[in-house]
């Protein structure tokens with residue numbers, strides 16, 4: 474990090490340039506911009522939601538009994554997670570991080586005596602650095618303070634980077650990641666979206682979605698749809714479909730982008746959502762006569778924002794204009810060091826053991842570490858060929 478009296482240089486990891494270029498000078502290098510070292514503003518279009526693989530993703534790695542206790546508490550509460558850190562990280566900054574969070578809650582949100590509760594791990598061991606569980610409980614707040622904190626979503630300064638979320642069990646909107654090149658080539662997302670929508674309208678998936686909605690409506694007061702007519706509910710689900718292209722480089726540096734598919738859940742039933750989502754992601758999304766888009770089956774969780782729809786190498790938090798938080802390289806470096814965790818349990822990263830065909834330019838790392846970084850940072854381009862489909866329970 475280069476410093477310059479109250480300002481600092483942000484190395485833009487995506488190659489896109491935001492803000493004014495630095496003035497000519499000894500520290501002016503390509504791909505750097507100067508941003509004010511204050512609070513990072515919300516990006517255009519707002520912060521991207523953190524996605525999970527089940528209704529219960531916020532308690533991943535946490536003792537379920539304790540999380541149930543958190544959920545059943547009637548006091549106002551929010552969850553907080555640190556960018557690039559697990560809730561139980563024992564690095565030298567961990568004490569200061571908690572104190573800075575306490576100070577933020579008092580000075581910015583007016584909480585006189587914030588209560589911060591750390592999660593117990595599911596297996597009783599201390600987790601590896603920057604692994605689950607990542608959420609801690611914040612109480613001692615009023616309802617208006619809860620609303621204000623949740624509205625803020627992220628607070629990112631050079632000293633503290635924290636994300637706030639509610640305790641809801643609402644499902645994620647992320648359905649899956651697909652290889653783009655063979656199925657959709659250089660088409661724009663506007664050109665690609667109709668083919669995804671058309672697949673949802675095909676007889677099988679349309680009927681399956683309709684059936685899932687009908688089952689939800691039998692949940693009575695727990696139903697998402699209540700008395701909404703089923704045909705209208707199906708349309709609401711289909712109209713919510715969005716696709717997003719994520720740039721990715723293959724070995725050798727060629728373009729090998731990914732398509733992310735998002736859609737509102739047709740149900741508030743936790744298991745029905747997983748069955749429906751798994752059915753959707755197995756559909757043959759393609760143009761009329763072209764190849765189907767390959768589903769990326771590798772499970773990942775971003776070490777920066779803890780979302781499951783991308784690995785850290787594809788995280789766009791550092792590309793947020795005015796980003797004051799850590800770089801991808803910094804998070805990867807401190808996440809690889811386990812010297813501060815004395816009694817850690819077994820590894821929880823689902824990406825362990827994978828090799829990668831993706832590439833990420835991270836200068837300054839040893840070759841062995843670089844290989845581990847590549848493994849944890851990128852979607853392996855050939856993973857779907859080496860890993861069989863997950864069995865589905867219908």
Ligand SMILES: [Zn+2]
Nearest residue numbers: 775777778788
């Ligand atoms: Zn991320």
